[in-house]
Amino acid sequence: MNKDVLRDLSYGVYVISSKKDKRDVGCIANSVIQITSSPITLAISINVDNFTNQAINESKEFVCMILPTDIDNNVIGTFGFKTSAEVDKFEKMDIVEVDGYPILKDAIGYMRCKLIKQVDMNTHTIFIGEVISADKLSTKESMTYAYYHQVKKGKSPAKAPTYIASEEECETSNQKKYVCPICGYVHEGEMPDDFVCPICGAPKKVFKEVS
Numbered sequence: 001m002n003k004d005v006l007r008d009l010s011y012g013v014y015v016i017s018s019k020k021d022k023r024d025v026g027c028i029a030n031s032v033i034q035i036t037s038s039p040i041t042l043a044i045s046i047n048v049d050n051f052t053n054q055a056i057n058e059s060k061e062f063v064c065m066i067l068p069t070d071i072d073n074n075v076i077g078t079f080g081f082k083t084s085a086e087v088d089k090f091e092k093m094d095i096v097e098v099d100g101y102p103i104l105k106d107a108i109g110y111m112r113c114k115l116i117k118q119v120d121m122n123t124h125t126i127f128i129g130e131v132i133s134a135d136k137l138s139t140k141e142s143m144t145y146a147y148y149h150q151v152k153k154g155k156s157p158a159k160a161p162t163y164i165a166s167e168e169e170c171e172t173s174n175q176k177k178y179v180c181p182i183c184g185y186v187h188e189g190e191m192p193d194d195f196v197c198p199i200c201g202a203p204k205k206v207f208k209e210v211s
Contacts, residue, residue, distance in 0.1 A: 011145035015065040015079050016044055017090075017101060020055035024102050025084035027052040028076060030145045032064055040131040042113055045124045051084040056127055060115040065107040068140035069147055073198045075104065076148075081183045081200035099133060109136040178207040186210070 017026035031045035042064060046053045056062045067075070078089050095102040103110050113129025175189045183200040187207065195204040 013067045013071075013076075013143045013145055013148050014044075015067065015075070015104060015107070016046065016052055016056075017063045017065070018052055018055035018061060019059045019101075020051070020084075021058075023084070023088070024090050025052050025055045026079050026089050027084070028080035029064075035128060040111075040134075041116070041128055042111060042131060043126055043128045045121070045126050047124050048122075053125055055084070056115060057118075057125075061113065062115065062127060062129055063101050063103070063110055063112045065104055065110045067104075067143050068106065068108050068138065069143045070140065071106055071143060074201065075106070077183070077197065077200040081202075098135070103137075105137070108138050108140055108142055110134065177210050179210050180207055182206065 011030040012032060014029050014032050015026050016029045016032075017024060019025065027046070027050055029044055029046060033043050035041040035043050044062065044064065046056065052062075075093070078087070078093075082089065090102045093102070094105045096105055097103070098110070099112060101112060111131045111134040113131050115127055115129050117128040119126040119128075178187045178191060179185070180187075180197045180200065180202050182202045183197065185197050185199045187195075187197075191204050191207065193204065196202065197207075
């Protein structure tokens with residue numbers, strides 16, 4: 001079976017947020033679709049081991065923020081490759097508060113949903129929510145998952161529903177290459193002492209040299 005064909009399905013890149021124990025938590029998601037128009041409902045897929053999954057189960061609400069193509073890589077790294085169980089992901093973000101939820105100012109728009117149904121898919125939970133408030137914040141181009149991979153050279157976290165395990169492929173070069181063990185980003189050439197991964201923010205010391 002050639003799993004590469006799955007890359008041709010259309011996805012976006014979103015930040016999904018919720019609350020757990022009155023804390024704001026969130027993660028990156030790419031599986032978000034509108035189910036119905038009246039009432040407006042969304043379906044999202046979140047890994048069962050993800051802290052945000054627990055938060056949605058607890059609060060019965062979630063917010064979906066649409067990311068633009070020029071979103072800072074720090075947003076992807078923070079929400080996609082760190083856990084809200086250990087990090088306050090919104091602490092250093094430029095946000096505005098709406099209905100008690102932090103909304104990224106750089107987001108194209110947001111949709112706040114109340115949970116109406118969920119489906120257990122073993123490794124993931126499909127949450128279906130009714131949109132109770134929404135707004136458009138900019139007219140920027142939304143980032144597709146293909147753009148994230150092809151232009152921003154982004155990687156899929158292992159908990160993503162579209163994750164496909166594969167060995168990192170590196171082109172032949174005279175320069176040394178180093179791979180980030182957290183997100184899979186590959187850096188070519190020497191790294192300065194203060195280097196951090198542009199995707200997940202990991203420091204230079206965790207990178208591994210690859211042949």
